[in-house]
Amino acid sequence: MDHIVISGATGFLGSNLARVFLENGAKVYALVRPGSKHADTLPRHENLITVPCSLSNVLDCVPFIGKADGFFHFAWGGVNREEIDSPAVQAQNVAGSLDCVRAAAKLGCRVFMDAGSRVEYGVTESKMDEGLTCHPINEYGKAKLEFYQKAAPLCGQLGLTYYHLRFFSVYGYGDHPWSIISTLIRDLRKDQTVSLSACRHLWNFMYIDDAVNAVFQLYRHAKKATDPCTQIVNIASKDTRPLRSFVEEVKKTVGERGTLEYGTFVQAKEGALSIQPVIDRLLALTAGNYTETFSFADGIRATIRKEEEYGQ
Numbered sequence: 001m002d003h004i005v006i007s008g009a010t011g012f013l014g015s016n017l018a019r020v021f022l023e024n025g026a027k028v029y030a031l032v033r034p035g036s037k038h039a040d041t042l043p044r045h046e047n048l049i050t051v052p053c054s055l056s057n058v059l060d061c062v063p064f065i066g067k068a069d070g071f072f073h074f075a076w077g078g079v080n081r082e083e084i085d086s087p088a089v090q091a092q093n094v095a096g097s098l099d100c101v102r103a104a105a106k107l108g109c110r111v112f113m114d115a116g117s118r119v120e121y122g123v124t125e126s127k128m129d130e131g132l133t134c135h136p137i138n139e140y141g142k143a144k145l146e147f148y149q150k151a152a153p154l155c156g157q158l159g160l161t162y163y164h165l166r167f168f169s170v171y172g173y174g175d176h177p178w179s180i181i182s183t184l185i186r187d188l189r190k191d192q193t194v195s196l197s198a199c200r201h202l203w204n205f206m207y208i209d210d211a212v213n214a215v216f217q218l219y220r221h222a223k224k225a226t227d228p229c230t231q232i233v234n235i236a237s238k239d240t241r242p243l244r245s246f247v248e249e250v251k252k253t254v255g256e257r258g259t260l261e262y263g264t265f266v267q268a269k270e271g272a273l274s275i276q277p278v279i280d281r282l283l284a285l286t287a288g289n290y291t292e293t294f295s296f297a298d299g300i301r302a303t304i305r306k307e308e309e310y311g312q
């Protein structure tokens with residue numbers, strides 16, 4: 001039985017990854033901030049153990065857990081609009097994240113993975129493969145890139161195989177309520193008007209079940225490595241197209257309800273940027289063990305079913 005540690009375990013990605021590992025017979029140690037209001041998002045399972053621990057004192061989890069095989073660092077503070085550009089908040093994230101690497105080594109883990117972000121790439125018209133030079137715009141993206149640049153040599157020194165996972169736009173039940181997919185599903189089903197940008201830039205969406213399954217399959221590959229290695233891996237779907245196409249598909253899937261109002265939404269400071277992820281490395285590393293099982297419409301329907309199940 002693999003013993004897995006997940007920071008940020010109550011979050012959208014973390015809670016779903018915990019579910020996948022539990023379904024596959026692992027014991028999961030969920031690092032949860034003391035007093036967290038989101039503990040109810042954790043799966044209920046006899047092999048899930050909650051460990052009260054915040055990013056600022058993550059090394060305290062070591063004596064409680066003792067030994068583990070893999071560490072998934074998905075905790076990160078200051079992702080709201082008020083703090084995403086705060087250098088102080090993002091510096092705290094980097095420091096705490098480096099302590100997660102040290103905790104993984106003390107626990108005897110062979111594999112360390114963290115949640116990077118597409119925003120590390122910054123503004124580019126190029127396809128986004130992992131070798132592309134990064135020019136992040138906001139402090140959040142700069143901090144994610146800084147952590148990778150510091151974690152890679154540290155993992156090498158400590159003998160950890162390290163995969164830096166750059167997630168693109170993952171959607172599904174439990175995502176942030178202000179995300180575009182959450183907003184579209186919620187407001188269109190209420191026959192409301194949704195304010196949007198022109199939505200002509202390229203975009204990519206990946207359903208949550210496919211995303212966490214990709215991470216699980218990467219872990220299965222990484223733990224077989226005979227020598228420690230470092231990889232950046234894009235986590236995205238094969239489906240890249242103009243954002244307006246996705247928006248119209250959501251409207252169709254919810255029964256042509258509500259109104260789409262293009263060109264009225266005020267963009268973030270970076271503007272409407274296209275994203276074009278390349279996922280050749282993900283497919284190569286998982287060696288045929290990972291395939292997408294949800295089309296975009298399938299994922300929207302699955303999200304709606306869960307919202308209806310939970311009375312939303």
